[in-house]
Amino acid sequence: MRSDPPTKSDVPMRSDPPTRSNAPKGSGGLKYLLAVALATFAFALFPQIHTASAHREQVLSSLDAVASSPSVRVHSTTDEMAAKTLAMAERAWNRLRPRFQNSPTEPVEVFVVEDDAEYERIQPASMTRGFATFGGNRIYLRGSDLDQEVVTHEMAHILLGANVPPGLRIPDWFNEGFAQFVSGADDHTIEVLYMVTSDRVLGFSALAKIDALRGPDRDVATIQGFAVVRFLADRYGEEQLWALVTRLSHATDFDQALVDTYERSDLQLSEDWLAYASDEYGLLSLMGLRMIGTMALGALALLAVTIWLGAAIRRSIRSPSPLDLTDAEIEEAERAERLQ
Ligand SMILES: [Zn+2]
Numbered sequence: 001m002r003s004d005p006p007t008k009s010d011v012p013m014r015s016d017p018p019t020r021s022n023a024p025k026g027s028g029g030l031k032y033l034l035a036v037a038l039a040t041f042a043f044a045l046f047p048q049i050h051t052a053s054a055h056r057e058q059v060l061s062s063l064d065a066v067a068s069s070p071s072v073r074v075h076s077t078t079d080e081m082a083a084k085t086l087a088m089a090e091r092a093w094n095r096l097r098p099r100f101q102n103s104p105t106e107p108v109e110v111f112v113v114e115d116d117a118e119y120e121r122i123q124p125a126s127m128t129r130g131f132a133t134f135g136g137n138r139i140y141l142r143g144s145d146l147d148q149e150v151v152t153h154e155m156a157h158i159l160l161g162a163n164v165p166p167g168l169r170i171p172d173w174f175n176e177g178f179a180q181f182v183s184g185a186d187d188h189t190i191e192v193l194y195m196v197t198s199d200r201v202l203g204f205s206a207l208a209k210i211d212a213l214r215g216p217d218r219d220v221a222t223i224q225g226f227a228v229v230r231f232l233a234d235r236y237g238e239e240q241l242w243a244l245v246t247r248l249s250h251a252t253d254f255d256q257a258l259v260d261t262y263e264r265s266d267l268q269l270s271e272d273w274l275a276y277a278s279d280e281y282g283l284l285s286l287m288g289l290r291m292i293g294t295m296a297l298g299a300l301a302l303l304a305v306t307i308w309l310g311a312a313i314r315r316s317i318r319s320p321s322p323l324d325l326t327d328a329e330i331e332e333a334e335r336a337e338r339l340q
Helices: 031-043 047-061 079-099 116-122 147-160 172-182 188-198 219-237 238-248 255-261 266-281 286-318 327-339
Strands: 064-069 072-076 108-113 131-133 137-143
Touching: 031 188, 047 064, 047 116, 064 079, 072 079, 072 137, 079 108, 079 147, 108 116, 116 137, 131 147, 137 147, 137 286, 172 327, 188 219, 188 266, 219 238, 219 266, 238 255, 255 266, 266 286
Parallel strands: 072 108, 108 137
Antiparallel strands: 064 072, 131 137
16 A cells, blocks of 8 residues: 555655554464553653654644645645645646656645644654655645745655655655755755865765754755756756666666666766766865855955944044034133133
8 A cells, every 4th residue: 555654755754653553463462462562662752753643634634625636636724725736736746747657546635734833743854844755645735835846846756756666765865856856946056065165075875874854964865965966967967867767666776776777886976976076066166166256255345344334433433422512612611610
């Protein structure tokens, strides 16, 4: 059953409940007792896992406004939001669907949570604008920060998920980078430039270990993942990228699919990427020079403002304040003193 959670989301939504029951099937009381004890222990240790998914179902069931087409069904609080989101989801679907061999067997269910606090309680990681069940058909969106880009990004996760065999692990950098690439997201040039200049650009094998949901480097999956997908498209053409996506539908290993598509070993490909990154984003690259230029202009402007401010302060110290006495006033005061 692929209609819901084997979950990866905006990334992976690992806090979702498994779709099939994990209860042991009639193999003795001891195993059963052990399972119950373990489950109780797990729930005591991670109560948020249970409450988050229970809360999610509760929030979703309150979204009464529905707008649908044959391929997408949107659930929201207001008819207006549902219709607006459906138009964006249809646009994303019509643009991406022809590039994939398969689509989910059921219509894509899109849930727009307009209440920010509610959305924050159901999101799988902080600061997301949306997430999707990879290998499933559900998209969840933050209603207060909704645009075509995020809808297309999540639709890309759904379609990619529907086109890879259930057991095939897609690294987060590719899942996120691909979704960023096809949705025309901001390319994070400054962040990549910073990573290149501070020596934090990762090769393929290190990148494969980055979890897009957890850890201090979780942004790396999105930022560098996008840069790597752009590198693949730039260097080998966008059609090869789609050829890789098609190949994934019958692959047993992501790295092997990469090697077969680009006909280079993963080590060579990784070295090409690192060389491309320092050419494209290093300080001496066009983008680097442009950024240094912008920063130098900024520094000059700051210097000019500082000099002007200093001069203005000095001027104000030297010029008479309203409390200063004029010559006439001093004269008058002295005359008054003499009269006393
Ligand atoms: Zn994503």
